[in-house]
Amino acid sequence: EPEVTQTPSHQVTQMGQEVILRCVPISNHLYFYWYRQILGQKVEFLVSFYNNEISEKSEIFDDQFSVERPDGSNFTLKIRSTKLEDSAMYFCASSATPRGNQPQHFGDGTRLSIL
Amino acid sequence: GENVEQHPSTLSVQEGDSAVIKCTYSDSASNYFPWYKQELGKGPQLIIDIRSNVGEKKDQRIAVTLNKTAKHFSLHITETQPEDSAVYFCAATSGGGGGADGLTFGKGTHLIIQP
Numbered sequence: 001e002p003e004v005t006q007t008p009s010h011q012v013t014q015m016g017q018e019v020i021l022r023c024v025p026i027s028n029h030l031y032f033y034w035y036r037q038i039l040g041q042k043v044e045f046l047v048s049f050y051n052n053e054i055s056e057k058s059e060i061f062d063d064q065f066s067v068e069r070p071d072g073s074n075f076t077l078k079i080r081s082t083k084l085e086d087s088a089m090y091f092c093a094s095s096a097t098p099r100g101n102q103p104q105h106f107g108d109g110t111r112l113s114i115l
Numbered sequence: 116g117e118n119v120e121q122h123p124s125t126l127s128v129q130e131g132d133s134a135v136i137k138c139t140y141s142d143s144a145s146n147y148f149p150w151y152k153q154e155l156g157k158g159p160q161l162i163i164d165i166r167s168n169v170g171e172k173k174d175q176r177i178a179v180t181l182n183k184t185a186k187h188f189s190l191h192i193t194e195t196q197p198e199d200s201a202v203y204f205c206a207a208t209s210g211g212g213g214g215a216d217g218l219t220f221g222k223g224t225h226l227i228i229q230p
Contacts (some may be wrong), residue, residue, distance in 0.1 A: 004158075043159060043204060045217030056217055079173060091158050103149060104218060106158035 002026040004061045004107035006092050012113045013082055015036070021110045023092030033093040033104060034067065034074045043091065049075065079112075087114045117142040117205050129229050136194055136224045138205035139187040145207040148188045149218065150179060153202045162203075163190070172230025192226075200228045 005024045013019045025032050025099055034046040048055040066078045075094075079086055089109040095102040117140040128134045140148075144166035151159035165172045165179045165188065172179050176195075181188040185220040194201055202225050 006158075035217075042222045043206075044218040045219065045220075048217050058217065103161050103164055105161060107150075108156070108158040 002028075004092055004094055004105055006110050007109035008110060009108070010102045010113070012115060015084055015114050016081050019082055019112065021081050021090050021092075022111070023077075023078075023107060024073050025075055025092065025094030026096075026105060027073070029096050029105075029106075031055075031093035031095045031105075032067075033070070033095075034041070034077045034108075035091045035093065037089040037091065037109075039088070048075075082112075082114045084114050087112060098108045116205055117219040119205060119219050119221040121205050123224060124181060124222065125154045125225045126147060127227040127229055129193055130197060132194050132197055134190075134196055134199070134226055136190045136203055136205070136226070137187060138207075138217075138221050139145075140191070140207045141186070142207070142209060143186065147208050148179070148181060149206050150177075151206065151220075153223070159204060165192070169211060171202045187193040188191070195226075195228050197228050197230060199225060202226070 007022045032049045035043050037043045047057040047061045047067055064080045068076050077110050089111050090104050091109045093104040093106045095104045125150045141182040149164035150162050152162045153159045162228055163174050163177050163179050165181050170181055176193045178191040202223045204223045208216045208218050
């Protein structure tokens with residue numbers, strides 16, 4: 001069964017550094033998402049992406065965050081100047097065309113630890 | 116914005132018994148309600164979903180019910196097995212227009228199946 005893959009599984013970064021989290025969505029999906037989950041808390045929506053532009057973003061997704069689809073397969077989340085509170089699990093998800101209420105399939109996440 | 120409340124936070128049942136997890140939502144425009152199962156170290160896995168034009172959906176031992184008037188939906192697991200032990204999240208989204216709408220998650224229920 002097709003799945004969403006994320007790399008790396010664990011990323012350790014010094015506070016203030018930039019980090020890029022990578023995702024390969026399911027190949028025929030056109031909607032892409034990033035979520036985060038702080039330890040022991042619920043999953044929170046960050047941003048959605050469709051047709052090479054941001055479709056929706058939450059209050060969490062401020063100017064330090066950016067997303068990009070640099071090629072036909074990868075979808076990335078960049079965090080500039082990381083802060084301690086950015087430590088969390090980051091999940092990528094994707095869904096098929098054409099409407100936003102299609103099932104979203106999640107990867108196993110990247111654990112980001114900011115020191 | 117949407118707010119999803121989920122309870123209980125922890126549910127312990129005997130193997131073979133049924134488990135029920137309940138969620139309420141605030142946005143009457145929400146029309147898509149997925150349930151996810153999250154095992155330790157893994158991403159959320161979609162187990163069942165329901166759309167607002169349906170009152171009930173069943174898939175083997177799992178069923179979901181939706182009451183649009185009361186704005187609540189529930190997950191029912193029958194004949195529970197040890198492998199059902201996990202954290203379960205409900206979610207909601209309006210999925211409107213042509214955009215990719217993010218999911219709003221509940222806080223999760225830790226389901227423990229006692230042998």
